[in-house]
């Protein structure tokens with residue numbers, strides 16, 4: 326039977342795991358109505374499970390009349406958290422400490438008179454939260470090319486969305502250095518993304534079948550898929566163990582598994598046991 330290996334780093338990161346644990350605690354107490362502000366994690370099955378247990382998804386603070394509101398790992402703008410508290414909600418802030426760190430640096434740069442540049446994806450919830458820490462004044466750039474369109478002041482402070490690559494950060498900083506007198510940079514990239522990508526690439530390179538588990542709406546899962554597909558053409562993105570086609574497995578001798586940052590361990594275990602059943 327084939328060898329089956331899971332990438333050394335795979336699945337939920339520290340921050341998401343922590344947010345899920347916070348939600349479980351709130352659910353165990355079941356004190357009044359429970360909402361998460363946005364889907365707690367980009368994983369349909371987990372969101373459904375949470376819903377069944379009584380944690381509903383709210384798309385804005387206004388939708389929630391009472392009870393507990395859980396803020397997810399991505400964080401929110403301080404104004405949003407304030408609005409929830411002003412509305413009398415019990416706020417459970419599950420913002421990842423690494424995201425908090427980006428927010429804190431952005432705030433202190435802004436207060437220190439720097440023009441804040443956020444390297445990241447405009448519109449992404451994490452970036453929106455960071456933006457709020459600068460009263461909406463920060464500029465968001467996704468790549469070095471965008472720097473040339475910025476109105477640059479002489480003192481620029483840079484923070485970066487946790488999931489960006491250091492290559493992109495470096496390119497943006499290089500472009501800024503050509504234009505500003507002072508550039509202060511906080512490298513706020515979280516190693517979880519990079520670790521998962523490196524581990525996936527290393528494993529996929531030694532496999533003839535690679536399965537990438539995670540929500541189809543999860544950006545980081547799709548990125549893992551691309552990375553694996555580049556080195557292992559027989560790579561499939563699945564959300565669920567039931568999607569595994571025995572035909573994929575039939576002639577594989579080295580099977581690798583990885584999972585996006587929004588895939589709980591339970592789903593990885595399901596895939597492992599399904600594969601073992603098929604191959605035994």
Ligand code: F3S
Pocket residue numbers: 338339340341398399421422423424487515516517518586
């Ligand atoms: Fe936090 Fe890093 Fe995950 S910032 S939410 S541990 S990807």
